[in-house]
Amino acid sequence: MTEQLNCVAANDKTCGICLEEWKNPLKLPCGHSFCDGCLDEWRSRYGVKEEMRRKCPICRARIPPSREMVTILQGSRARKQRLENKNDTTSEKYRNACYLLAQAEESVGADWDGVTILEGNNYKPPVVMPDYIYNAVLKGDIKSVLRWINANRAEDRVNAVEASFEFMRCSTLIIASMIVAVESRRLTFMMLLLQLGANVDHRNGQGGTAMSFAFYSDHLVSDACFETRIIRLLLSWGASFFNDKGCSRDECIYEAMKGGASELAGLLESELGGRRCEIVNLSSRPELNGKTCVADEYLPSSNQYKVTLETKSKEVLILDPENLKRRDRTPEDCGYYIEFRNGRAIRHDFDSNKDCRAFIVALGRGETQPVVTEESEARAEQAAAELLAELGLGDSPIESFWGCNTKNFKKKKGGKKKKKKH
Numbered sequence: 001m002t003e004q005l006n007c008v009a010a011n012d013k014t015c016g017i018c019l020e021e022w023k024n025p026l027k028l029p030c031g032h033s034f035c036d037g038c039l040d041e042w043r044s045r046y047g048v049k050e051e052m053r054r055k056c057p058i059c060r061a062r063i064p065p066s067r068e069m070v071t072i073l074q075g076s077r078a079r080k081q082r083l084e085n086k087n088d089t090t091s092e093k094y095r096n097a098c099y100l101l102a103q104a105e106e107s108v109g110a111d112w113d114g115v116t117i118l119e120g121n122n123y124k125p126p127v128v129m130p131d132y133i134y135n136a137v138l139k140g141d142i143k144s145v146l147r148w149i150n151a152n153r154a155e156d157r158v159n160a161v162e163a164s165f166e167f168m169r170c171s172t173l174i175i176a177s178m179i180v181a182v183e184s185r186r187l188t189f190m191m192l193l194l195q196l197g198a199n200v201d202h203r204n205g206q207g208g209t210a211m212s213f214a215f216y217s218d219h220l221v222s223d224a225c226f227e228t229r230i231i232r233l234l235l236s237w238g239a240s241f242f243n244d245k246g247c248s249r250d251e252c253i254y255e256a257m258k259g260g261a262s263e264l265a266g267l268l269e270s271e272l273g274g275r276r277c278e279i280v281n282l283s284s285r286p287e288l289n290g291k292t293c294v295a296d297e298y299l300p301s302s303n304q305y306k307v308t309l310e311t312k313s314k315e316v317l318i319l320d321p322e323n324l325k326r327r328d329r330t331p332e333d334c335g336y337y338i339e340f341r342n343g344r345a346i347r348h349d350f351d352s353n354k355d356c357r358a359f360i361v362a363l364g365r366g367e368t369q370p371v372v373t374e375e376s377e378a379r380a381e382q383a384a385a386e387l388l389a390e391l392g393l394g395d396s397p398i399e400s401f402w403g404c405n406t407k408n409f410k411k412k413k414g415g416k417k418k419k420k421k422h
């Protein structure tokens with residue numbers, strides 16, 4: 001391996017780790033460059049006490065910590081200091097803060113000069129959301145948040161962070177993933193943010209992600225709970241697992257088992273469980289090659305996956321792993337599209353990814369303005385009802401689900417108005 005690394009060292013377009021042409025290269029102070037993803041993997045593949053992960057794979061010069069690593073370090077220090085200022089030094093919260101700080105310090109290394117940071121090629125300081133938008137996210141006010149994001153698309157507002165100390169600069173997606181009071185809107189809110197380009201792997205000042213917050217929610221108690229649907233959504237958008245506390249795959253599997261979500265735990269133990277995939281090399285039905293699907297369930301007895309096609313038919317198949325190739329959702333290739341109009345969400349399904357992408361392009365140009373007819377209204381109502389059923393909300397009124405005045409909410413049984421709690 002050393003000889004290979006030395007051979008490619010002279011090639012200024014070859015990554016010294018994967019030995020292929022650079023992909024989003026990062027240049028180290030020593031002069032060697034590597035793919036951004038390869039360098040992240042190099043940092044994390046060794047144990048906590050292994051010094052190699054902080055040294056250049058070629059010349060062993062010091063690799064500065066990333067901005068994310070430094071942010072987590074600073075956030076951990078601030079959290080510990082805040083608890084000490086409140087004389088809260090004996091609680092479980094304080095012990096956890098000390099553990100996270102020690103972990104962050106070990107990640108950065110004692111020999112860090114305290115100044116040098118390895119910046120990504122495209123790094124830009126995140127947009128800080130105003131307080132009224134932060135409060136709108138907390139309340140699940142989808143309309144206000146989307147209006148603010150779309151008012152200036154030149155800024156990366158969908159990945160804006162809040163400035164309050166409490167949440168340690170969480171992104172819009174992370175805050176939305178933690179909403180409890182408006183649980184029924186949470187999944188759709190997150191879908192809309194991801195469609196707009198929200199970073200599914202954004203980490204807050206303590207290293208937490210939307211995925212880790214979903215697993216450590218008190219509501220993760222069964223496979224039928226809302227958080228499992230959030231986790232599946234994040235998996236289909238390519239959410240990653242990290243090696244530190246609370247974000248590793250093993251710890252998430254443990255939390256799922258502890259919460260009684262055994263099916264979810266089994267899904268996470270498999271390579272493609274919950275992921276969006278492309279069907280490949282399927283000789284029995286060649287017309288399905290190139291179609292996308294979601295690996296809903298792993299069948300360990302046969303080492304196969306139960307998948308649902310991303311077509312209007314939503315056909316369910318049993319496929320072998322070799323017939324599936326991971327293909328994460330992206331804003332340009334999301335498989336289906338959630339449109340938010342007049343306070344309600346409408347799901348659009350397509351028979352091909354080409355049709356989906358064409359719809360998104362036309363939507364961006366303002367070309368998708370369907371004529372409102374009785375038939376189109378019926379289709380819209382049916383699509384909304386199907387989405388509600390998929391979210392496990394049964395026959396809940398659409399108006400209450402999408403955040404209209406809840407005082408008019410009527411239960412299916414009894415027909416009485418839901419009393420407002422004081």
